Amino acid sequence: MAAHADPRTEARVPLTKTRVLSAAVELADGGGIDALTMRNLAHALGVEAMSLYYHVANKDEVLDGIAEAILGEIHEVVGTIEGPPDGVDWKTAMRQRILSARQVLLRHPWAAGVIETRTAMSLEAAKYFDEVLGLFRAGGFSYDMAHHAMHALGSRALGFTQELFEPDTADAGDEQATAMLEQMADKIPHIVEMLMEVSHDDPDSTLGWCDDQVEFEFGLDLILDGLERLRQTS
Amino acid sequence: MAAHADPRTEARVPLTKTRVLSAAVELADGGGIDALTMRNLAHALGVEAMSLYYHVANKDEVLDGIAEAILGEIHEVVGTIEGPPDGVDWKTAMRQRILSARQVLLRHPWAAGVIETRTAMSLEAAKYFDEVLGLFRAGGFSYDMAHHAMHALGSRALGFTQELFEPDTADAGDEQATAMLEQMADKIPHIVEMLMEVSHDDPDSTLGWCDDQVEFEFGLDLILDGLERLRQTS
């Protein structure tokens, strides 16, 4: 048995689709999604690129696979953490679930982008959304209402949002940045004034001061509160 | 002057960055973003691929450029349609603005995806968001609150949402689809029941019955109503 676990022989276990996919996830975790090429993936597995095609139809199947893997991870984490959803407090259960999913996605920064590009819903995704739907139902939503609710949440249901632009990380005290801002004041007056206000209130702050987690929760709560209100009046 | 407009001579006008970018937009409109390769783009302009690099640093600059072009189009459309935002009814003004932006993006289906991938905020984007910010301010929001509001809207501010999965277009009457659904009932019970309910209420409906526009407006209104409530109590 010790021999069986010998790393030298272990390195020779034949490829399987699962092994290919785990290696793909590892590769993306390590070097971003651009590092995930068929040739890199093969190299990481100590094999020639063409060997992959024996276990996987094409790269799209790899992407489907790693998306599903992450959704599976979410599913697992959420299943562990969550208490019984038989209580009527759907909102805190939902909140906890979504924030847990978010933690998983933060560990795999590439995953949100990949999940977005998959058009077909995988089984893992279906299972996740089924549970979300169940949570809404347990909270007293009709299927119709719950359906709208899922759309309203959109990718927030999985814990991520479209961050449209990376805020500049320029220091608010930075004179050059401040000067540039003042120069733009005629074209984007409100943004400039907003940033000036921030740097005035808190001179040590950064010009791009957005806290992703805070903003995510703000938006999430806004939606969940809105849904709760609709539920009560329906 | 007629000679100046002659199409034969017109076809010989030298390249400019603007011409390159318009051709790029046209190419993406016609064949999707995958059709936009440097070689295709050059061919559409009747030129060799390498000539492009005289007017444009690299492909990223092309992508930046066409994203900005669409944002400019949005900016233009929104500027025309909108009445003076000096009224206190920020909500309907915002709603109208965002739905107008959405119309532009629906005409350029590839644009949302490209805009997402641009990390730096272009001037056109800044101008658009500045006006959104101005609308919030006119409605009585503090900069801090307006900032949260923009994050809460996310990509909805520009009129699009992450559609995570394309719903199946299977007919609800389709026996095969229904049978498959029943088979899945143990794994995704709520989704199955929801779909069954839909097909029962409306036998002619499609299994993937989501109306994107309706769902977009539902989510948008949920957020805008929530923001209005916060404004009143702050």
Add this chain to the structure above:
DNA sequence: ACCTGAACACCGTTCAAGT
């Protein structure tokens, strides 16, 4: 100043061939 041909270093993928 503006455009090009040849070439490089990459992709994903096919196919016939090896063990």
Add this chain to the structure above:
DNA sequence: ACCTGAACACCGTTCAAGT
């Protein structure tokens, strides 16, 4: 059954050269 070498049709991009 599993893996590979050579090759194909694509990418974006560089660089020296043409007009």
